[in-house]
Amino acid sequence: MGAHCTCMAGLGEACTHIAALLFAVDATVRIRDSKTVTDEKAYWLLPSAMKTVEYKKVQEIDFTSAETLKRNFTATLDAVTSPCVGATSGPSVPPSTPVTRTPKTPGLKPREDKVPEASDDEMMK
Numbered sequence: 001m002g003a004h005c006t007c008m009a010g011l012g013e014a015c016t017h018i019a020a021l022l023f024a025v026d027a028t029v030r031i032r033d034s035k036t037v038t039d040e041k042a043y044w045l046l047p048s049a050m051k052t053v054e055y056k057k058v059q060e061i062d063f064t065s066a067e068t069l070k071r072n073f074t075a076t077l078d079a080v081t082s083p084c085v086g087a088t089s090g091p092s093v094p095p096s097t098p099v100t101r102t103p104k105t106p107g108l109k110p111r112e113d114k115v116p117e118a119s120d121d122e123m124m125k
Contacts, residue, residue, distance in 0.1 A: 003018040003021070004018075005017045058115060059114070059115040059117065
C-alpha cells in the first residue's frame with residue numbers, strides 16, 4: 001500500500017498526515033464492524049422462572065441491600081430463639097416490625113426509609 005501527501009515530510013512517504021488518515025480509517029472500520037449491546041439478545045433478560053415484572057411506585061420499592069436484609073433477619077432470629085433471663089415465652093421482636101438502621105459512625109442519624117409523597121405542584125412539573 002502506498003500513500004502520498006503534499007507536505008514536506010509527505011514527499012518521503014512518511015508524514016503524520018498519512019498515519020492519521022490510516023488510523024481514522026481503521027477506527028471507523030472497527031466501529032462499523034463491532035456489535036452494540038442492542039445487536040444481541042440482552043443479558044438482562046428475566047430469569048426463565050419469571051414471566052412478568054410488576055411495576056410499583058418508588059415509595060413501595062424496598063431498596064434495602066441483601067446484606068442488610070440478611071443481617072436484620074439474623075438479628076430477629078437470634079432475638080426470637082436466644083434464651084434470656086426473665087424472658088417471656090414468645091418473640092421479643094415481632095417479625096413484622098421493621099428494624100431501624102443504626103449508623104456505624106457515631107453522631108449520624110439513621111436513614112429514613114420512607115419517601116415523602118410528591119405534592120401536586122411537583123407532579124405537574
